[in-house]
Amino acid sequence: MTDKKIKFSIVLPAYNVEQYIIEALECLGGQDYPEYEVIVVDDCATDATGELAEQFAAESGGGKFSVIHRPQNRGVSEARNSGMDAATGEYILFLDPDDYYEPTLLSTLYAVLQEKQRDIVLFGYTEDYLDADGKMSYRVTKSLPGADFCGLCESLDEGGDNGAGKKDFADCIVRLERETMYGYPWNKAYRLDYLRDHGIRFPKITHIEDIMFNIAAFEEIASFALLPEVLYHYRNQGQVRLTGKYLADYLELQKTRIRAFLEQQCRWREEKIEELDQSVLEAMAGFYFRSLQSAIVRSISHGDGRREIFDWLEQEMEDPLYGLLKDHLTGGKAVKILYEPLARGRLVTAYLAARLIGVVQRFFPGVYARLKQNR
Structure with a gap:
């Protein structure tokens, strides 16, 4: 165990989210763990998203918040990749700015990671279904019992540090997929050097960029922690989301x-x-x-x-x-x-x-x- 502080990089790809961006930044400003940076990537928004983010960064002080303004709208994958390139933390999170987060998000992650390094940590979330007026009509909680896989190795049956081999890990991933917890990037923290060393980036593809990124990210990990804590709140806005488009x-x-x-x-x-x-x-x-x-x-x-x-x-x-x-x-x-x-x-x-x-x-x-x- 070590008391070394771990720095988190939080990337927010932002396009036309002026309604939510300040709430998201305030959620992050209210974290009860101090070692982090927030990188807002303004993907050439046509509303006030970029200006509001700049104003918040200037008023917050301390250099925790920064804004990257992209000259062209190139989509969420390139926005996240830009944030990854600029990140300086040991772990990186890709959060959506139209969602909101628990104030204990980073401290909960730190409590796990200060004991032992993991390549990826996954946590629970709620899915809040909004009606046409933006009010929550239904909430689903997604959480599974905690699990820890360290020392994952090449052998199917041979266990790692905790006696769990790749088959146990594969079974865990199936459970996560059934609960729609595997594909999203925003309910995970990734070790940044692991992503960079393996050249893992968000692909230029429509609709399935998140799951394809995670399939690549999970492919060769040596360690993984599944946390039961619910730390993220996903706003499902129906027709506003891409899933409502043809x-x-x-x-x-x-x-x-x-x-x-x-x-x-x-x-x-x-x-x-x-x-x-x-x-x-x-x-x-x-x-x-x-x-x-x-x-x-x-x-x-x-x-x-x-x-x-x-x-x-x-x-x-x-x-x-x-x-x-x-x-x-x-x-x-x-x-x-x-x-x-x-x-x-x-x-x-x-x-x-x-x-x-x-x-x-x-x-x-x-x-x-x-x-x-x-x-």
């Missing part, structure tokens, strides 16, 4: 991240994809068929005709990924009603379910949020 290649992007996850599990477990544990295939089957149903909803909303949708669905059923996962879909009533028709090839039923989902999403977002959690 993406022509939405399904292909989702399949890219599914394949990447499965391939990583194969490497860790030293198994072929068809030999993977049932829990892995069930987790990915759930994600795949939710994504497939979401693609139908998006197509309907975009104005695509029924025949056009059926044509690409019939093509999708020939995809090896569909064949791999169709017999591994599990879940409760929501799964049986909304997603099982797709796995069984009942396209008319799946299409009607998608139309129903679209109506519920649009007019009853709180009901839809609850429905998703009871899948």
